[in-house]
Amino acid sequence: MIYFDSAATTWPKPAVVWQAMESCIRNAGANPGRSGHQMALMAGRLVDEARELLATLFNITNPDRIVFTVNATEALNLAIKGLLKPGDHVVTSSMEHNSVTRPLYVLQGKGIEVSKVSCARDGTIKIEDIEKAIRPNTKAIVITHASNVTGTLMPIAEIGQLARKKGLRFVVDAAQTAGVFNINVPFMKIDLLAFPGHKGLYGPTGTGGLYIAEGLELTPLKEGGTGSMSDVPGQPDIMPERYESGTLNAVGIAGLAAGLKFIRSEGAEKIRQHEMELTQRFLKGAEKIKGLSIYGPEQIYARAPVVSFSLAGKATGKVGTVLDKQYNIACRAGLHCAPDAHRTLGTFDQKLVRFSFSYFNKTEEVDYALRSLNEISAVPPEKFNKSEKNGSCGC
Amino acid sequence: MIYFDSAATTWPKPAVVWQAMESCIRNAGANPGRSGHQMALMAGRLVDEARELLATLFNITNPDRIVFTVNATEALNLAIKGLLKPGDHVVTSSMEHNSVTRPLYVLQGKGIEVSKVSCARDGTIKIEDIEKAIRPNTKAIVITHASNVTGTLMPIAEIGQLARKKGLRFVVDAAQTAGVFNINVPFMKIDLLAFPGHKGLYGPTGTGGLYIAEGLELTPLKEGGTGSMSDVPGQPDIMPERYESGTLNAVGIAGLAAGLKFIRSEGAEKIRQHEMELTQRFLKGAEKIKGLSIYGPEQIYARAPVVSFSLAGKATGKVGTVLDKQYNIACRAGLHCAPDAHRTLGTFDQKLVRFSFSYFNKTEEVDYALRSLNEISAVPPEKFNKSEKNGSCGC
Structure with missing residues (x-):
């Protein structure tokens, strides 16, 4: 996992x-x-x-x-x-x-x-x-x-x-x-x-x-x-x-x-450096994924290792479920106990998928996640949202 | 210990x-x-x-x-x-x-x-x-x-x-x-x-x-x-x-x-039975120790496996410290975060030493504690209270 x-x-x-x-x-x-x-x-x-x-x-x-x-x-x-x-x-x-x-x-x-x-x-x-x-x-x-x-x-x-x-x-x-x-x-x-x-x-x-x-x-x-x-x-x-x-x-x-x-x-510096590299790698790779929108600051120094995103036309809860069940990626989809933040971002109704990294994550895991999201993004929204695996947002 | x-x-x-x-x-x-x-x-x-x-x-x-x-x-x-x-x-x-x-x-x-x-x-x-x-x-x-x-x-x-x-x-x-x-x-x-x-x-x-x-x-x-x-x-x-x-x-x-x-x-019954046997054994043995006063009900069925006592003329904090340092018995001496209870017992100033037993205690441990208390009781109070090992009550 x-x-x-x-x-x-x-x-x-x-x-x-x-x-x-x-x-x-x-x-x-x-x-x-x-x-x-x-x-x-x-x-x-x-x-x-x-x-x-x-x-x-x-x-x-x-x-x-x-x-x-x-x-x-x-x-x-x-x-x-x-x-x-x-x-x-x-x-x-x-x-x-x-x-x-x-x-x-x-x-x-x-x-x-x-x-x-x-x-x-x-x-x-x-x-x-x-x-x-x-x-x-x-x-x-x-x-x-x-x-x-x-x-x-x-x-x-x-x-x-x-x-x-x-x-x-x-x-x-x-x-x-x-x-x-x-x-x-x-x-x-x-x-x-x-x-x-x-x-x-x-x-x-x-x-x-x-x-x-x-x-x-x-x-x-x-x-x-x-x-x-x-x-x-x-x-x-x-x-x-x-x-x-x-x-x-x-x-x-x-x-x-x-x-x-x-x-x-x-070493705190080493840990933070690694977490930031993972975050940067993900942000950079995510730019190339069709329909993927990242929320939050563009500059890596303005961020903690937390990234939330949406996939155009794809139900957020469903993306979370598919990442978990089909790709074995544990993340959190929903409002993240922060409804005001979602109102600020304009994502209160849509909600977001959140990836958050730690020192123990590997760059290969980020790469795998990017490939997975790429695959998901290629599925037509109507097919994706209708498929059997129903996802509910872990709010 | x-x-x-x-x-x-x-x-x-x-x-x-x-x-x-x-x-x-x-x-x-x-x-x-x-x-x-x-x-x-x-x-x-x-x-x-x-x-x-x-x-x-x-x-x-x-x-x-x-x-x-x-x-x-x-x-x-x-x-x-x-x-x-x-x-x-x-x-x-x-x-x-x-x-x-x-x-x-x-x-x-x-x-x-x-x-x-x-x-x-x-x-x-x-x-x-x-x-x-x-x-x-x-x-x-x-x-x-x-x-x-x-x-x-x-x-x-x-x-x-x-x-x-x-x-x-x-x-x-x-x-x-x-x-x-x-x-x-x-x-x-x-x-x-x-x-x-x-x-x-x-x-x-x-x-x-x-x-x-x-x-x-x-x-x-x-x-x-x-x-x-x-x-x-x-x-x-x-x-x-x-x-x-x-x-x-x-x-x-x-x-x-x-x-x-x-x-x-x-089995809850088995655990309770053992704890009560330890308590009973201690209560019975303690009767024979000179100057030892037990507080609480005499009947074993009216008790949880908690026994507090004092030794006539002996400072309570000191008894706790000697039990710990000299006899390697971990107990609690003081007010036990229950000053009202001590007022009720009439032991607010004197405080008490508390033994409390669990399923993992052994009858031999109770017997050893009784022998230890017997030794302590034999020390003249003025000598006991004055000795170097100063005890403070863990209130």
Whole structure:
């Protein structure tokens, strides 16, 4: 099978990831931060190590400002709902994932105002449009680092400067970039950085996190046992426990630490270079396929390794199904949980097929996919859309 | 090492658990419920299987009424905060874990009234006391199935009957019992059942869940991508997606399914029998140890396999440290994230040492622990408390 669905979760994972998980379960399988015995301390050290590796990656001074969550969505919910209060206004973009738009939609019903800055049809945003959207009661700018549909990279360093200049909190969704893209928290003036552990960081599902700037106080999403200050009736205000109630996914976090070490040992530059080469190769080859339209920026440097496309006259869900069933290519066809992005691209009704690449993909796989798409493009639309294999969009 | 800390998380896990996790990562490591390709469907089937196994275990008709969470604490937060609205009154007990008391404490600041029914010094509760606490605006009864300090089992079938009779919602914290204790959702009239995956169900950390009764609508804790109905601006109202935003911990859930199958193949009765024999053996042996006081019910049938105790004149944290460092026994000394329970027992200042047993413990381990405690009890308190190895309570 050819796996082109790494924007959903990377696969395969490096062998060191599950080896670290097995080692954690077998040798350090206690509850970190709960008891004081040696195995609980070992589990705690594994969690600390992951926190330190993440801090180094994002240039965060204090690792304890990073809290673990089950995924980036939880991190974004904590950031957005924990930060915004009734009467606040927030600026976001028209390219966001539902992990941003849905919490904001709920908050709109609670007296929080939301402005969505319209992006261009390639997903790019203009800083001046963000600036224009700022009001006296604007509290924060919430934006994705890269679109999960088009891969369009947002100029977060510049947006961060603007946020700082205007005294706003800057919330970044790094779902598609945490791993080998440059994310420098102090330089980019990021106050809240949400990231998944199971995508570009090559950790297992069940991992993610949120960086919370020094001095920034959020309303916790959850309260409960924190393993410390048990006598305090409310949630303790110490970090990271304040936002980490209940047993942590220590096994998953051990795997995440191994993913982070894998990136470090391979070299982030080398990984990104390979992913970009695959993306470039696909973009270049796709130009020659009849009826194939690519969405997103033309320049490779303006992209994460995510490419969405349509084939003229061919039903998107059907293309996804045929790629899977007939060509053994795993990809994602549909709205990709980002209806606003599709509205921006003008593909809300049509939907798109998405290929997303990882370090483990090979150039031959890209070439095979291009040949496959070429074959599909040659089938007359009426015959293709009518054939027995019905495809439904995995929205 | 002797591991007596299974109330925090069970260890070891059955080998089938990590084998299932490795198999999931290697062979079905896609994102369940997101894309339509074969590997995503395989991942989805693993998640479905776990849901079905849980439904069977708890006698739940519709598996889709079970939602996965990262731990029982998240499940309790979703249950409690999702259910209660300002003006509501809730009845709970004085034996609850902070995973119940802290969310309720936060809600008290938002116009929700909380009555804590005082339990006896062995942790037991009287149904009539619960009934007396019910008011016209009472919405729910929230109670633990078994105390995480004393193991005291609460009469949840009777409390469920009372809740049903009074038209109240019944929320059960099964953190210490989900696995081999009888939890029959319809019979016990449970509306919301919160459980961890990594304790008595022998799954990995990072797993837990909440059963939500048919027709019961909760405010979600989190919104985001659900992999379906992406075009709906708010959170879709279909189950289980409504409460499962973002990527699920598929790898952990695959391990949880293996844990559930392990219980089924060994036999829940056999597991419980063994755990109770260990508990009984410890209780009986402990009677003979000078200065050792056991807390909780005397009758073995009234307990989960959790025993807390103190040694007269000996600092609790120190006892925990000596057991760990000198005798290689991993246990937990402190407040166990349950300050109310310790207030009830009269041990808030003194704290307690907790032993909690699992299927993998051996009678010889219990005997060794008894001999160790006998040795410790023989050391004069002033010498013991002053010795170099300082112990701090893992609260």
